[in-house]
Amino acid sequence: DAGVIQSPRHEVTEMGQEVTLRCKPISGHNSLFWYRQTMMRGLELLIYFNNNVPIDDSGMPEDRFSAKMPNASFSTLKIQPSEPRDSAVYFCASSQGSNQPQHFGDGTRLSIL
Amino acid sequence: EDQVTQSPEALRLQEGESSSLNCSYTVSGLRGLFWYRQDPGKGPEFLFTLYSAGEEKEKERLKATLTKKESFLHITAPKPEDSATYLCAVLGNTDKLIFGTGTRLQVFP
Numbered sequence: 001d002a003g004v005i006q007s008p009r010h011e012v013t014e015m016g017q018e019v020t021l022r023c024k025p026i027s028g029h030n031s032l033f034w035y036r037q038t039m040m041r042g043l044e045l046l047i048y049f050n051n052n053v054p055i056d057d058s059g060m061p062e063d064r065f066s067a068k069m070p071n072a073s074f075s076t077l078k079i080q081p082s083e084p085r086d087s088a089v090y091f092c093a094s095s096q097g098s099n100q101p102q103h104f105g106d107g108t109r110l111s112i113l
Numbered sequence: 114e115d116q117v118t119q120s121p122e123a124l125r126l127q128e129g130e131s132s133s134l135n136c137s138y139t140v141s142g143l144r145g146l147f148w149y150r151q152d153p154g155k156g157p158e159f160l161f162t163l164y165s166a167g168e169e170k171e172k173e174r175l176k177a178t179l180t181k182k183e184s185f186l187h188i189t190a191p192k193p194e195d196s197a198t199y200l201c202a203v204l205g206n207t208d209k210l211i212f213g214t215g216t217r218l219q220v221f222p
Contacts, residue, residue: 004156042213043200043202045209048208048209055208056208056209059209091156091157093156098204098208099144099145099204101147101159102210103159104149104156105156106154106155106156107155107156
């Protein structure tokens with residue numbers, strides 16, 4: 001079975017550029033989550049969707065961050081404009097419900113120069 | 114506020130030397146406690162879910178236990194391939210999974 005698929009795996013870009021991260025959840029999963037992982041703060045939830053609807057975006061650090069889920073098989077996380085402090089590993093996860101185990105992709109390592 | 118504290122931060126074991134990892138938590142209305150394994154450059158891999166105090170789950174050399182305040186991940190006769198970071202997370206009434214910062218385990222042959 002295919003797991004959660006994220007792209008790109010690595011992204012290096014200059015400050016001020018727009019960055020778009022992509023995620024394909026596991027088929028049949030109705031909850032999708034975006035996390036950010038850093039050495040200092042560990043794994044932090046940014047936003048999550050149930051049935052393609054954003055439920056809680058209180059973890060989104062600033063208005064520069066936005067996320068969409070246009071259908072059950074695709075989600076994007078966009079940063080515009082990007083800043084060096086956005087450098088981190090961004091993970092997408094999906095589950096069959098809010099209290100079911102979340103399954104993670106292998107992440108996008110983002111470096112903003 | 115829901116909170117998870119893991120200890121120790123790092124653990125070095127000789128192959129075959131059993132030990133335990135601790136996850137202490139405070140949460141309003143525990144709906145589940147989750148253990149994950151994370152290898153370098155990879156996403157967290159789900160291991161176990163525990164739902165109520167007294168519950169235990171086992172998988173190969175790993176055994177997870179749960180009380181009302183903490184969970185333990187017991188590793189029996191570890192092998193070098195068990196080396197990874199182990200993450201604990203709790204789900205409460207907020208509907209958000211709160212992660213600890215992990216225990217980095219190294220097992221030497």
